[in-house]
Amino acid sequence: DGGITQSPKYLFRKEGQNVTLSCEQNLNHDAMYWYRQDPGQGLRLIYYSQIVNDFQKGDIAEGYSVSREKKESFPLTVTSAQKNPTAFYLCASMGMGNQPQHFGDGTRLSIL
Amino acid sequence: SQQGEEDPQALSIQEGENATMNCSYKTSINNLQWYRQNSGRGLVHLILIRSNEREKHSGRLRVTLDTSKKSSSLLITASRAADTASYFCAPATYGGATNKLIFGTGTLLAVQP
Numbered sequence: 062d063g064g065i066t067q068s069p070k071y072l073f074r075k076e077g078q079n080v081t082l083s084c085e086q087n088l089n090h091d092a093m094y095w096y097r098q099d100p101g102q103g104l105r106l107i108y109y110s111q112i113v114n115d116f117q118k119g120d121i122a123e124g125y126s127v128s129r130e131k132k133e134s135f136p137l138t139v140t141s142a143q144k145n146p147t148a149f150y151l152c153a154s155m156g157m158g159n160q161p162q163h164f165g166d167g168t169r170l171s172i173l
Numbered sequence: 174s175q176q177g178e179e180d181p182q183a184l185s186i187q188e189g190e191n192a193t194m195n196c197s198y199k200t201s202i203n204n205l206q207w208y209r210q211n212s213g214r215g216l217v218h219l220i221l222i223r224s225n226e227r228e229k230h231s232g233r234l235r236v237t238l239d240t241s242k243k244s245s246s247l248l249i250t251a252s253r254a255a256d257t258a259s260y261f262c263a264p265a266t267y268g269g270a271t272n273k274l275i276f277g278t279g280t281l282l283a284v285q286p
Contacts, residue, residue: 065215067215094273096276101278101281102278103261103276103277103278103279104216104261104276106273106275109273119273149213151215151216153215153216158267159203159204159221159223159265159267161206161208161218161221162206162216162218162263162274163218164215164216164217165215166214166215167213167214167215169213
């Protein structure tokens with residue numbers, strides 16, 4: 062089945078540690094997105110990529126980094142510079158034109 | 174891109190009743206999308222209405238769009254306990270280098286059995 066797979070489902074980070082969240086899609090979508098969601102809040106855009114080897118900062122990019130070396134993959138690294146990383150992270154992809162976004166089931170990141 | 178603002182923030186109804194959620198936005202759009210999020214899960218796309226459409230139906234869902242008022246509504250008829258979720262609208266403006274959606278804080282719908 063086509064879709065988006067995020068892993069792991071739960072992740073714990075120690076102080077000073079970088080962690081990487083995985084996002085893979087087999088929908089052949091060009092655009093991919095990373096969002097952060099805090100409890101009871103909406104989604105805030107971290108980074109997005111509309112084509113391989115290119116990405117743009119969203120509204121809250123500080124403390125995060127991404128890469129887009131393959132069309133199928135858009136990993137997000139939460140660096141030690143992100144002082145409040147505890148949140149629910151969602152990855153999405155979108156096809157060409159006026160299409161809806163497809164979401165993964167998220168990764169919940171917590172601090173040890 | 175622009176943010177949709179949903180209203181109300183929270184809504185509690187009995188099973189079988191209808192639920193109406195509203196969305197307002199600020200500038201012109203290509204389409205407006207509604208999504209549902211069950212607790213602890215990703216968002217699921219429900220319905221997309223284009224700027225030249227005024228109403229769209231999908232099963233128990235009815236979406237209206239009034240571009241003159243820059244507003245949309247989502248009606249869920251004959252609600253079920255399984256409809257309990259957060260609902261988000263996302264106004265979409267495509268073109269140039271910015272194909273992205275900005276989501277609001279959503280409406281939390283609780284359907285009591």
